[in-house]
Amino acid sequence: MKKWFFAFMFLALTALVAQLAVAQKNAESEPQKEAKKEVKKESARESHKDYADMKIADCSSCHKSEGVAPNHDADWVRGHRVMARDGQKNCADCHDQSFCLDCHQGGGIDAKLSTQNYRADYVPKSHRADFLEIHPLKAQNNPQTCYRCHDKKYCSQCHGKFSSNSLQFQSHRRQFRDIKLSDVGPNHANFNTAQCQTCHPGGLVPSHTWSADHAREARRNLQSCRSCHSDGDACVKCHSARVNSGLRVNPHPRNWNSVKGNYRDASDKKTCLRCHDVTDPLIR
Amino acid sequence: MGSKGYFLLLLYMGLLLPLPCGAVDIHGRSSTQVLWFINDFNNHRQVDIAQYIMLNVTKIDKEEKFSIYGYGRGVQDLNNGEGTSGRLYYLYGEYRDLFDKADIRIGRQFVNISAGSAIIDGIHTNLKNIGPVGFTTFGGRDVVFGVDGEISHEGNYVVGLSAYLLEFRKTQLDVSWFRKWDSGDVAQDIVGGSFNQYLFNNIRLYANARYDLIAEVFNEVLTGVKYFPTANLIFTGEWYQSYPTFDATDIFSVFAVNRYQEWVFRGDCTINDYVGLHAGYTRQSFGDGEDGNLVEAGVLLHPIENLSLDLSYDWQHGYGGRVDGFIIDASYDASKEVQFGAGMAYDVYKRDFYPSSTGNETAQRYWIGGKYKFAKNMSAYLRIDDLETDARNSSDVQGRFIFNYDF
Numbered sequence: 071m072k073k074w075f076f077a078f079m080f081l082a083l084t085a086l087v088a089q090l091a092v093a094q095k096n097a098e099s100e101p102q103k104e105a106k107k108e109v110k111k112e113s114a115r116e117s118h119k120d121y122a123d124m125k126i127a128d129c130s131s132c133h134k135s136e137g138v139a140p141n142h143d144a145d146w147v148r149g150h151r152v153m154a155r156d157g158q159k160n161c162a163d164c165h166d167q168s169f170c171l172d173c174h175q176g177g178g179i180d181a182k183l184s185t186q187n188y189r190a191d192y193v194p195k196s197h198r199a200d201f202l203e204i205h206p207l208k209a210q211n212n213p214q215t216c217y218r219c220h221d222k223k224y225c226s227q228c229h230g231k232f233s234s235n236s237l238q239f240q241s242h243r244r245q246f247r248d249i250k251l252s253d254v255g256p257n258h259a260n261f262n263t264a265q266c267q268t269c270h271p272g273g274l275v276p277s278h279t280w281s282a283d284h285a286r287e288a289r290r291n292l293q294s295c296r297s298c299h300s301d302g303d304a305c306v307k308c309h310s311a312r313v314n315s316g317l318r319v320n321p322h323p324r325n326w327n328s329v330k331g332n333y334r335d336a337s338d339k340k341t342c343l344r345c346h347d348v349t350d351p352l353i354r
Numbered sequence: 355m356g357s358k359g360y361f362l363l364l365l366y367m368g369l370l371l372p373l374p375c376g377a378v379d380i381h382g383r384s385s386t387q388v389l390w391f392i393n394d395f396n397n398h399r400q401v402d403i404a405q406y407i408m409l410n411v412t413k414i415d416k417e418e419k420f421s422i423y424g425y426g427r428g429v430q431d432l433n434n435g436e437g438t439s440g441r442l443y444y445l446y447g448e449y450r451d452l453f454d455k456a457d458i459r460i461g462r463q464f465v466n467i468s469a470g471s472a473i474i475d476g477i478h479t480n481l482k483n484i485g486p487v488g489f490t491t492f493g494g495r496d497v498v499f500g501v502d503g504e505i506s507h508e509g510n511y512v513v514g515l516s517a518y519l520l521e522f523r524k525t526q527l528d529v530s531w532f533r534k535w536d537s538g539d540v541a542q543d544i545v546g547g548s549f550n551q552y553l554f555n556n557i558r559l560y561a562n563a564r565y566d567l568i569a570e571v572f573n574e575v576l577t578g579v580k581y582f583p584t585a586n587l588i589f590t591g592e593w594y595q596s597y598p599t600f601d602a603t604d605i606f607s608v609f610a611v612n613r614y615q616e617w618v619f620r621g622d623c624t625i626n627d628y629v630g631l632h633a634g635y636t637r638q639s640f641g642d643g644e645d646g647n648l649v650e651a652g653v654l655l656h657p658i659e660n661l662s663l664d665l666s667y668d669w670q671h672g673y674g675g676r677v678d679g680f681i682i683d684a685s686y687d688a689s690k691e692v693q694f695g696a697g698m699a700y701d702v703y704k705r706d707f708y709p710s711s712t713g714n715e716t717a718q719r720y721w722i723g724g725k726y727k728f729a730k731n732m733s734a735y736l737r738i739d740d741l742e743t744d745a746r747n748s749s750d751v752q753g754r755f756i757f758n759y760d761f
Contacts, residue, residue: 127585134585139558139588145588145590152550152561156468157488158488158519167423176441176499177443178406179385179758189391190427195666199718204677212616224505288609288611290614290640296600301605322609324610329568333607337539344605
């Protein structure tokens with residue numbers, strides 16, 4: 071229901087804006103239309119390219135009188151994506167693609183003196199004084215911010231170069247394998263995954279701090295888990311639904327029943343088969 | 355052919371093309387860089403030499419419609435055994451105004467629409483002058499850069515389609531679709547839209563959304579308003595939400611995740627030619643009752659004509675830990691040929707994740723540099739950084755020397 075509501079709102083907004091734009095065009099008076107024709111004639115001779123060397127303040131001052139918001143201001147780095155994603159964008163009038171990629175892909179052919187670099191890659195100011203140390207905190211912010219420049223594989227590729235013991239989450243301070251079966255019993259590290267269901271039939275897992283903490287941390291920033299456990303093998307140990315393996319702890323979101331078919335079809339069942347047997351009716 | 359092969363091709367073209375060849379206009383830049391730093395992966399000092407080439411070849415045909423653009427780099431580690439790596443950012447041919455209706459680009463290029471962006475080896479077309487709507491389509495092999503070079507593999511493809519309004523100066527609307535394949539299976543299927551509307555000569559409304567057709571969630575929604583009573587004063591209010599959806603081929607795509615939301619309030623003011631100010635507050639919500647607060651403030655000063663000072667302060671407290679820090683950058687144009695710069699960044703932080711200490715830690719970066727323009731088309735610059743971080747327990751001096759030649 072929710073998705074239909076959003077789809078309806080999206081279409082309604084599109085229709086509203088199109089109507090607004092048509093109304094705006096129709097409402098133009100004859101002199102305005104004449105003026106626009108003049109502008110068109112003018113623009114045939116002059117594009118933004120001719121203004122590329124002007125001061126931004128001069129651009130803003132002229133655009134303001136036309137009701138166009140000033141841009142390239144101090145907020146531009148954070149906010150430019152809405153303009154850059156639009157089909158009508160005119161970034162290329164003044165910038166080569168290298169301008170985008172110097173920031174988004176680490177290039178540095180036209181870096182300012184004040185631009186930092188990390189190894190051969192040039193990095194924006196958001197990377198602070200030492201991003202290696204501060205990124206575990208900053209990466210908790212808007213999770214899409216990192217993806218605008220780095221593929222998700224980038225994190226695991228980098229983390230894979232470090233010792234796993236040097237990168238530990240709060241919940242990992244006491245790891246699952248360290249949890250003892252009883253006050254005096256052996257810990258979980260002594261057992262293999264085929265033995266899980268001997269003590270946890272049907273995937274019944276006793277509640278303990280580690281399981282609650284890691285679930286919260288994973289929901290808030292799953293990319294962090296992926297950074298070190300990129301193949302998901304560590305997760306599958308408990309979340310797998312295979313017979314005689316795993317604890318069958320269901321990790322799926324609430325809307326899973328309505329979307330699982332999408333994942334099955336998109337990945338040709340490969341993703342499902344990581345945790346489910348081929349014969350499992352849940353993936354049919 | 356991998357990145358190295360493409361880069362060699364670009365380098366070869368760069369060497370070959372400046373030869374006199376009729377009316378063809380060839381411009382570009384060669385940038386030779388020496389970089390030295392501590393390699394974090396093995397704690398050894400490393401020296402790299404990097405060669406960047408950027409090339410714009412225009413006026414190839416009589417009507418000046420066909421052009422070739424290229425940009426790439428090769429990096430050689432001189433002492434640490436990492437060898438050679440390369441990135442070809444783009445190398446494409448562009449034919450503009452085909453029948454006055456289409457622009458076509460073929461080759462490696464950066465593509466960006468409201469539903470997604472990528473670097474592709476493929477084709478991009480832009481259909482225009484057919485009415486109030488324009489269309490963009492693209493498709494090709496998906497190119498992904500990792501730490502050491504290209505990490506995309508066989509079966510990684512991207513296609514995209516965008517329709518957008520034209521001819522409306524104060525209204526921009528774009529609806530698009532973006533699909534990505536990973537090893538032949540569908541990894542992402544996104545519908546997106548972006549919207550801008552200018553009202554009353556002082557308001558800008560904007561929105562941007564991406565809907566994941568596989569996960570059936572809006573993995574990104576942004577709505578905002580800017581109020582600009584003058585060209586020098588802008589107030590911004592925004593709401594943003596995201597779900598970190600993963601590729602459908604990735605096991606992490608089946609896990610439940612929380613919604614992230616943020617509310618931004620911000621003001622930007624240019625008082626006069628000498629002073630500009632900005633300040634903002636961001637409220638973050640991570641789900642499960644965890645929140646964060648981020649305050650930013652900054653000032654841009656031009657006390658004298660040739661001197662500029664850029665100061666910014668960040669304060670972030672909440673989920674994940676805290677960071678308090680400032681960045682100062684200064685640059686002084688001593689003459690048309692000589693520029694000096696210096697700056698520092700100072701951060702005090704405490705991480706709740708991957709904690710390396712129980713208390714506050716500091717990270718400091720100091721840098722100094724200079725740039726000299728030998729001729730109109732030749733310049734060199736040097737920047738030295740000193741990085742001092744508690745966690746590293748020693749200072750790390752790194753730097754770069756660059757020689758640029760424009761042709």
